[in-house]
Amino acid sequence: MESLSGRKKVLEQKPMNFMERIYLPAIFKGMAITFMHMFKKKETIHYPEQEREFSENWRGMHSLKRDEQGKERCTACGLCALSCPAEAITMISAEREKGEEHLYREEKYAAVYEINMLRCIFCGLCEEACPKEAIYLDGPIVPADFLRKDFIYGKDKLVEMPINELEALKAVTH
Amino acid sequence: MNILNFLKLSEKVKVTIDGMPVEVEPGTSILNAARQIGGDIVPPAMCYYSKLEGSGGKCRTCLVKVSKGSEKDPRPMPKLVASCRTNVMDGMEVQNITSPEVVEARRGIVEMLLINHPLDCPVCDQAGECHLQDLAYEHGAEATRYEFDRRTFDRIDIGDKIQLHMTRCILCYRCVFVADQITENRVHGILGRGDHAEISTYIEKAIDNDFSGNVIDVCPVGALTDKTFRFKNRVWFTKPVEAHRDCPTCSGKTTLWYKGEEVLRVTARKDEFGEVEEFICNTCRFDKKETKDWVIEGPKKVSRQSVINSNHYDQLQPAQVVKKNLELMEANKEQFERATKF
Numbered sequence: 001m002e003s004l005s006g007r008k009k010v011l012e013q014k015p016m017n018f019m020e021r022i023y024l025p026a027i028f029k030g031m032a033i034t035f036m037h038m039f040k041k042k043e044t045i046h047y048p049e050q051e052r053e054f055s056e057n058w059r060g061m062h063s064l065k066r067d068e069q070g071k072e073r074c075t076a077c078g079l080c081a082l083s084c085p086a087e088a089i090t091m092i093s094a095e096r097e098k099g100e101e102h103l104y105r106e107e108k109y110a111a112v113y114e115i116n117m118l119r120c121i122f123c124g125l126c127e128e129a130c131p132k133e134a135i136y137l138d139g140p141i142v143p144a145d146f147l148r149k150d151f152i153y154g155k156d157k158l159v160e161m162p163i164n165e166l167e168a169l170k171a172v173t174h
Numbered sequence: 175m176n177i178l179n180f181l182k183l184s185e186k187v188k189v190t191i192d193g194m195p196v197e198v199e200p201g202t203s204i205l206n207a208a209r210q211i212g213g214d215i216v217p218p219a220m221c222y223y224s225k226l227e228g229s230g231g232k233c234r235t236c237l238v239k240v241s242k243g244s245e246k247d248p249r250p251m252p253k254l255v256a257s258c259r260t261n262v263m264d265g266m267e268v269q270n271i272t273s274p275e276v277v278e279a280r281r282g283i284v285e286m287l288l289i290n291h292p293l294d295c296p297v298c299d300q301a302g303e304c305h306l307q308d309l310a311y312e313h314g315a316e317a318t319r320y321e322f323d324r325r326t327f328d329r330i331d332i333g334d335k336i337q338l339h340m341t342r343c344i345l346c347y348r349c350v351f352v353a354d355q356i357t358e359n360r361v362h363g364i365l366g367r368g369d370h371a372e373i374s375t376y377i378e379k380a381i382d383n384d385f386s387g388n389v390i391d392v393c394p395v396g397a398l399t400d401k402t403f404r405f406k407n408r409v410w411f412t413k414p415v416e417a418h419r420d421c422p423t424c425s426g427k428t429t430l431w432y433k434g435e436e437v438l439r440v441t442a443r444k445d446e447f448g449e450v451e452e453f454i455c456n457t458c459r460f461d462k463k464e465t466k467d468w469v470i471e472g473p474k475k476v477s478r479q480s481v482i483n484s485n486h487y488d489q490l491q492p493a494q495v496v497k498k499n500l501e502l503m504e505a506n507k508e509q510f511e512r513a514t515k516f
Contacts, residue, residue, distance in 0.1 A: 077296030078408035093405045108297045108405050131296050
């Protein structure tokens with residue numbers, strides 16, 4: 001049938017000559033390329049043990065910050081949950097009792113704060129919406145897991161470690 | 175003669191607000207005339223409340239410019255006037271948002287109102303339906319110039335259901351008028367003068383009245399809040415539903431604020447100006463928090479611009495291409511027939 005566009009090219013298939021038919025030269029050529037790559041610099045890393053340096057504007061796992069006195073900054077205003085396009089954030093607020101002033105910054109705090117990491121798209125809008133500078137996406141890559149329920153991160157995983165504990169940990173490791 | 179006079183009095187007067195003419199009854203305030211037109215030209219009001227007699231004239235947010243006094247005396251008024259307290263006159267011309275002077279003055283007023291306001295909106299339960307928040311967002315400056323300590327007060331419980339945060343109060347006196355007019359005897363008022371003025375009850379005496387809960391609804395800021403709703407949820411995560419019940423003391427017409435299956439709080443129905451339509455009693459407000467207590471009428475209409483309407487997609491319009499265009503379909507059919515003939 002005649003080509004409609006007139007741009008069709010019919011390729012002619014020539015019969016292979018002897019050297020092509022034995023395949024060996026082509027195989028050796030391919031093996032040589034493979035062998036050469038053994039001596040080149042590797043592009044991959046052993047991920048969980050080694051980690052690449054993140055760019056400055058990298059957005060990873062969320063962390064809920066504490067202030068200079070180690071009080072939780074989050075006041076459960078709900079603006080992060082409101083701005084979240086994936087609706088990954090939920091929270092339940094509670095009122096600060098007498099004697100808890102060293103734990104929470106404002107009179108209201110998040111008793112439960114959950115981020116569903118399967119829903120989260122790491123857009124950083126929660127960070128932008130936060131009026132208290134309480135949430136930042138400055139963590140590493142969220143690790144893989146087996147169960148869906150394990151991807152719902154609560155305050156135990158999100159809240160930053162208190163400063164004194166962090167220093168104690170540093171002292172142990174050094 | 176008297177009848178003639180009466181007829182003359184009841185004649186409607188013509189007033190122009192931002193170039194929009196409206197005919198209103200004589201004795202109407204400029205603010206109410208503007209509300210009859212509606213839209214963007216309605217001056218904001220923090221202290222005026224049409225259901226409360228004598229309210230208004232305190233916050234100065236409703237300042238407008240009268241560029242022509244009346245038909246008989248066309249001189250402009252020398253200063254900006256509070257539109258809630260100034261009555262219209264025949265042929266009056268008023269400028270609200272069209273006057274840069276008014277916009278500038280309003281910016282100053284907002285700054286003034288916010289001087290002692292703690293700006294703790296992330297903590298405040300009123301955030302999301304707060305008139306001061308709206309006002310500051312629309313008319314206020316971006317940052318404060320105030321560097322001194324703001325006045326602070328301890329929280330006061332007015333009864334076991336109402337919480338008073340005096341730090342947030344802008345002294346609009348609305349709640350005092352409610353206590354005066356809705357309830358029979360007044361037990362709370364303003365104590366102190368000037369910077370020390372505060373809403374209070376003597377010796378923290380509980381307001382014990384069936385309608386005392388209405389002070390929560392009339393409060394334009396988060397100074398008077400519902401203790402049963404305290405920190406339960408943010409306003410914009412709850413779903414407002416209109417409902418009514420057969421109440422022996424009040425009209426029983428309310429708005430229920432749902433979260434899931436649970437009624438988190440009950441408020442009176444508010445109109446487009448944020449004023450309650452009918453005051454409700456404390457039984458409806460605080461004690462009836464079960465769906466079975468109420469006859470549900472349907473979801474409350476919330477403006478598209480309100481944060482309460484965020485993430486609710488009830489006004490989704492189908493895309494233009496999905497709409498049937500009969501003319502186009504006819505033309506396509508004709509074209510198809512013509513093409514397949516050969």
